[in-house]
Amino acid sequence: MDPVLRKHRQKQAGICVALAILTVVLFLADLCYGAVSISLSEIIDILSGKATHAGHAFIINDFRLPKAITALTAGAAIAVSGLIMQTFFRNPLAGPFVLGVSSGASLGVALLVMAGSIFGSFFIYGQWAIILAGLIGSALVLTLVVMASSKVNDPVSLLIIGLMFGSFTSAIVSVLQYFSIPELVQAYLFWTFGSLSGVGWEQLSWLVPAVVAGLLLSLMLRKNLNLLLLGEHYAVSLGMNVKRNRFLVIVVTCLLAGVVTAFCGPIAFLGMAVPHLARNLMNTADHGKLIPVTALLGAILLLFCDICTQLPGKDLALPINALTSLIGAPVVIAIILKRNKASF
Amino acid sequence: MVLSADQLSIGYRSGKGTEVVQGPVSLQLHEGEFIALLGPNGSGKSTLLRVLAGIDQPISGTVMLGNKPLASLSAPERSLGISLVLTERLTNNFLRVEDLIALGRYPHSGWMGRLSGDDYQKVSEAIRLCNLEELRHRTMDQLSDGERQRAMIARAIAQDTPLIILDEPTAHLDLKTRVEVLFLLRTLARKTNKAIIVATHELELAISLADQVWLMKEKRSFTTGIPEALMMSGTLPEAFTSGHISLDDHTGTFKIIPEIHTRIRIEGEGTRLHWTKKALERNGIGIASDSGELLTVNPGNWIWQGREIHSLKEVLRMVML
Numbered sequence: 001m002d003p004v005l006r007k008h009r010q011k012q013a014g015i016c017v018a019l020a021i022l023t024v025v026l027f028l029a030d031l032c033y034g035a036v037s038i039s040l041s042e043i044i045d046i047l048s049g050k051a052t053h054a055g056h057a058f059i060i061n062d063f064r065l066p067k068a069i070t071a072l073t074a075g076a077a078i079a080v081s082g083l084i085m086q087t088f089f090r091n092p093l094a095g096p097f098v099l100g101v102s103s104g105a106s107l108g109v110a111l112l113v114m115a116g117s118i119f120g121s122f123f124i125y126g127q128w129a130i131i132l133a134g135l136i137g138s139a140l141v142l143t144l145v146v147m148a149s150s151k152v153n154d155p156v157s158l159l160i161i162g163l164m165f166g167s168f169t170s171a172i173v174s175v176l177q178y179f180s181i182p183e184l185v186q187a188y189l190f191w192t193f194g195s196l197s198g199v200g201w202e203q204l205s206w207l208v209p210a211v212v213a214g215l216l217l218s219l220m221l222r223k224n225l226n227l228l229l230l231g232e233h234y235a236v237s238l239g240m241n242v243k244r245n246r247f248l249v250i251v252v253t254c255l256l257a258g259v260v261t262a263f264c265g266p267i268a269f270l271g272m273a274v275p276h277l278a279r280n281l282m283n284t285a286d287h288g289k290l291i292p293v294t295a296l297l298g299a300i301l302l303l304f305c306d307i308c309t310q311l312p313g314k315d316l317a318l319p320i321n322a323l324t325s326l327i328g329a330p331v332v333i334a335i336i337l338k339r340n341k342a343s344f
Numbered sequence: 345m346v347l348s349a350d351q352l353s354i355g356y357r358s359g360k361g362t363e364v365v366q367g368p369v370s371l372q373l374h375e376g377e378f379i380a381l382l383g384p385n386g387s388g389k390s391t392l393l394r395v396l397a398g399i400d401q402p403i404s405g406t407v408m409l410g411n412k413p414l415a416s417l418s419a420p421e422r423s424l425g426i427s428l429v430l431t432e433r434l435t436n437n438f439l440r441v442e443d444l445i446a447l448g449r450y451p452h453s454g455w456m457g458r459l460s461g462d463d464y465q466k467v468s469e470a471i472r473l474c475n476l477e478e479l480r481h482r483t484m485d486q487l488s489d490g491e492r493q494r495a496m497i498a499r500a501i502a503q504d505t506p507l508i509i510l511d512e513p514t515a516h517l518d519l520k521t522r523v524e525v526l527f528l529l530r531t532l533a534r535k536t537n538k539a540i541i542v543a544t545h546e547l548e549l550a551i552s553l554a555d556q557v558w559l560m561k562e563k564r565s566f567t568t569g570i571p572e573a574l575m576m577s578g579t580l581p582e583a584f585t586s587g588h589i590s591l592d593d594h595t596g597t598f599k600i601i602p603e604i605h606t607r608i609r610i611e612g613e614g615t616r617l618h619w620t621k622k623a624l625e626r627n628g629i630g631i632a633s634d635s636g637e638l639l640t641v642n643p644g645n646w647i648w649q650g651r652e653i654h655s656l657k658e659v660l661r662m663v664m665l
Contacts, residue, residue, distance in 0.1 A: 004481050005442075090435060223450060223457030229436045230447065237397065237430075238503070239423035239451040285438040288457075 012282055012289060019296040023072070026303040030068040031060060033310050063197070070199040070207065071302045074260045075270065077211040079298025080218055080291055081257035082271030083278070087225045087287070088249050089149055089158055093332075095272035096257035099158075100141045100165035102266035105258060106192060107169040108137020113188045114180035130191065131206075134262025139254045141165055146246060191265045196306055196320055199263050207263050214255030215295060221248055222287040229285055267302070268321050269328025274298045276335045301327065345410070346506045346539040347373040347396065352405035354391050362403050365391060369566045371558070373541070375506065378533040380550035380571075381543040383560030389543045390511060392560075396541065397509050398422045410506070423451035427503035429496045429510040437485040441495050444484060445470055448502030467502050473532060474498035490521035494528065501532060510542045522546055526553055547584060551575065551596040559583060571596075600626075607632035608663065612641025620646070623656055629663060639663065 031043050038046075038056050047065075051057035082095040089099070096102050112133035148161045177185050199207060224245045227235035236242060257271065278294040279285070305323035353367030365388035373379065383389050394400040396407060398414045407414040409425045417425070427448065434444075448470070449463040459467075471480055474494045484492060493513050500508045510529070514522040526546060530553045533540045541558075544550060550557060551571040559567045559574065561583045567574065574580040575596055584591040588601045605628040610621065620641050621631060639659070640647040646659045653659050 008481075220455070223453070223455065226447060226457065227450060229439055230434060230444075231430075231432050233399070233430055233432065234428065236399070236419050237423060237426070237428040238447065239420035241419055279438050283438060284443075285436050285440075286443060 012284070015281055016293060019293065019300065023296055023299050023303070026300055026307065027068055027072060030071060030303050030307050031064050033307050034059070034064060035310070066199060066201055066204055067196050067306065068303065069204055070196045070264065071306045072299045073208055073211045074196065074264050074267065075298040075300070075302025076295035077214060077256040077260045077298070078267050078271045079274035079294045080215060081253045083275035083290060083294045084218055084221065084225065084249060084253060085271070086275055087228050090228070090231065091158055092276070093159060093272060096253070096261065097266060097268050097271055099145050099162035100169065101138045101253065101257045102261050103166040103169040104141025105134035105138040105261040106266060107172060108133035108135070109191055109262070110173040110176050110188055114176040114184050131262040135254065135258045138258035138261055139250070141169065142250055142253055142258070146250060196264055203263055207259060210255050210259040214252050215291070217248065217252045217255065218291055221252060222291060225287040226285070266321065268325045269332070270298060270301060270324050273328040273331040274301060277331065280335065345372060346375055347407065347409055349396070349407045350405055352395070352407065353403040354388055354395050355403045357403070364403055365563055366560055366566045367403070368405060371568065373507070373539045375539060376533055376537040377539045377555045378530045378553065379539070379541045379556045379558060380554035381541060381558045382547060382550055387560035387562060389560060393509055393511050393541070393543055397426055397428055420451060423503070425505050426507045426509060427500040427505045429500050429508070429513055431511050431515065434484050437483060439484045441476060441482050441484065441487070442467065442471070442480040444495055445499045445502045448499040451503060466504055470498040470502040473501055473535065474528065490517050490525065493517065493525055497528065501536065506538055508538055508540045510540070512543050512545070514544050514546055523549060547591070548597050551580070602626065602630070603628055604630035606630070607635050608637045608639055609633060609635040610639045610641065616643070617641045620656065620659065623660060624663065627660055627664060
C-alpha cells in the first residue's frame with residue numbers, strides 16, 4: 001500500500017481506538033457523578049451484583065445506568081441521523097432539529113397531550129402514546145421535507161422550508177397551549193426540555209433495539225450515501241435507485257432521530273454539529289468510516305453534556321438541551337470560520 | 345456498435361402536449377469514436393445527452409445500447425453501459441481524488457460497496473491515463489478547475505463503460521486547459537476503445553479532434569458527419585458565420601471580417617508580410633493591387649512612400665495619417 005495512504009489509515013484507526021476508550025471512560029464517569037458521588041470500585045461491585053450499599057445500588061441500577069445508556073444511544077442516534085440528512089439533502093446545516101423532524105415530533109406530542117382537553121374530555125395518555133405521537137409527527141414532517149427537497153435545488157431554500165415547517169408546527173402548538181389547561185401545558189413543556197432521566201428500563205427495551213436497527217441500516221446505506229456526495233444525477237448514473245434510497249433514508253432517520261426525540265424530547269444542535277467534528281477528525285468523506293465515528297462522537301458528547309448537567313451540584317440539574325446548545329453552537333461557528341465555508 | 349438511435353425525436357413534454365426540438369434523426373456510434381456535439385445554447389444539446397444517457401425519454405424513436413433498448417434498462421444496468429460527466433459542481437471538501445475515482449467502481453461492487461483488488465487496479469489505471477498520479481491524495485477543494493474536470497473524467501474511465509457522455513466539460517476552463525481536456529478525451533477514446541460524446545462550444549478544437557461532429561444549428565436542424573466533410577459542404581462555416589465573425593472554410597478557425605475604409609498596395613513576403621497585413625486590416629486598411637500608395641515589407645524594415653520605418657507600430661501610425 002502506498003505510504004501516504006497507510007499513514008492516513010493508521011491515524012484514522014488511532015482516532016477510533018481513542019474515541020472508543022473515551023466513550024467507556026465517560027460512560028463510567030456518568031455513573032459516578034450526580035447528587036451523590038459513587039466511587040468507581042463500588043460501581044463495578046454494583047454492576048457485578050455484589051452490592052454493599054442498597055441505596056447506592058438503587059441509584060445506579062434504577063436511575064443512573066438507564067440514563068447513561070440513554071445518553072449513549074440517543075447521542076449516537078441523533079448524530080448519525082444528522083450525518084445522513086446532511087449528505088442526503090446536500091446541506092452542511094441539515095440535521096433533525098433544523099429540518100423540522102424534532103418539531104414534527106413536538107407537534108405530535110402536543111396534539112396528544114393537549115388536544116384532548118380542548119374536546120372536553122381528558123385524554124389519559126401514557127409514555128407509549130407520547131412516543132408513538134412523536135414518531136408519527138416526525139415521520140410526517142420528514143416525508144414532507146423530503147418531498148419539498150425534490151422540488152427545490154439549492155440548499156438555502158431547503159433550510160427555509162425546514163424553518164417554515166418548524167414555525168408552522170410551533171404555531172399550532174402555541175394555539176393548542178392557549179386553549180389548554182395549565183397542568184397539561186406543563187407536562188408538554190417538561191417533555192420539550194429534553195430529558196434523559198425520563199427513560200426507564202422498559203422504554204430502553206424499545207429505544208435500544210430501534211437505535212441499533214437504525215445504525216445497522218445506516219451502515220447498509222453507506223454506498224448510496226457515498227454516491228450522493230456527487231449529487232443525485234451522478235448517483236443515479238452510478239446505479240442508485242432514487243425512490244428506494246429516499247424511502248430508506250426516511251425510515252432510518254425516523255428510527256434514529258424520531259424515536260430518540262419521542263423518548264427524550266428534542267435534543268438541539270447535536271445532529272448538526274457532530275458530523276462536522278467527525279469529518280474534520282477523520283479527514284474523509286467515506287460514510288463507512290464516518291458513520292461509526294459520528295456515532296461514537298455523538299455518544300461522547302451527550303454523555304459529557306449529561307455529566308455537565310449535574311455540575312450545579314446537589315438536587316439541581318440543568319436541562320440537557322441547554323448544554324447541547326452551549327457546546328454545539330460554538331462548534332458549528334468554529335468549523336465554518338475555520339474552513340471559511342461549510343462543507344458536508 | 346456501442347449505441348444507435350433510430351428515427352429519434354427529442355423535445356419537451358408539457359401539459360399542452362409535446363414540442364419537438366430536434367429530429368427525427370438516426371445516429372450511430374462505434375467503439376473508440378470521439379464525437380463532438382456542437383450547437384448554440386437552447387438547440388437541444390443537453391436534452392439529447394439526457395435522452396442518450398437514459399435519464400429522459402425521447403418524444404419518439406428508440407435508443408439501443410449495444411443490442412438492448414435503453415428504455416428497458418434499470419439504473420444499475422445503465423450504470424454498466426454509460427458513464428456521465430455532468431456540469432454540476434461537487435460541494436464536499438473531504439472527498440479525496442482517489443476516493444472520488446473509486447466511486448466509479450461502485451456499479452461493479454456488491455451492496456456494501458466493497459472494492460476488490462481488480463477494482464483498485466482499474467482505479468490506478470484511470471489515474472494513470474488522466475495523469476493524476478501527483479494529485480491522488482488531494483481533496484477535491486485543493487484542485488484547480490481543470491484538475492477537477494480531469495478527476496471527474498478519470499472517475500468515468502474507472503466506471504469502465506463502453507460509452508462516456510460529457511456535458512460541456514470545457515465550460516469555465518481557461519483556453520490551455522480546454523485544449524488539454526479535449527485532447528485527453530480524444531486520446532482516451534483511442535487508447536481505451538470507448539465511445540465518447542462531448543457537448544462543447546469549442547468549435548475549432550472539435551474540427552481538429554473529433555471523429556464525427558453532431559451539429560445542431562437551431563430547432564429541427566440536426567446534421568451529422570465527419571468534420572472535414574461538414575467543412576467541405578459548407579454546413580459548418582454557414583452555421584457559425586454571423587455579422588462580423590466567420591468560420592474560415594479553409595483553416596476551420598474563426599476570423600473577424602474587417603471593416604475596410606481605405607486600401608493600399610503592399611509588397612513583401614513571409615511571416616512579416618502576413619502579420620503586417622493583419623495589423624492593417626484590424627485598423628480598417630485593406631489591400632488592393634491597383635492602389636497608388638505602396639508599402640514595401642523588407643526583412644529588416646518597412647518602406648512607406650519612400651520613407652524607411654523600423655517598427656510595425658510606427659507603420660500603422662504613418663499609414664493611418
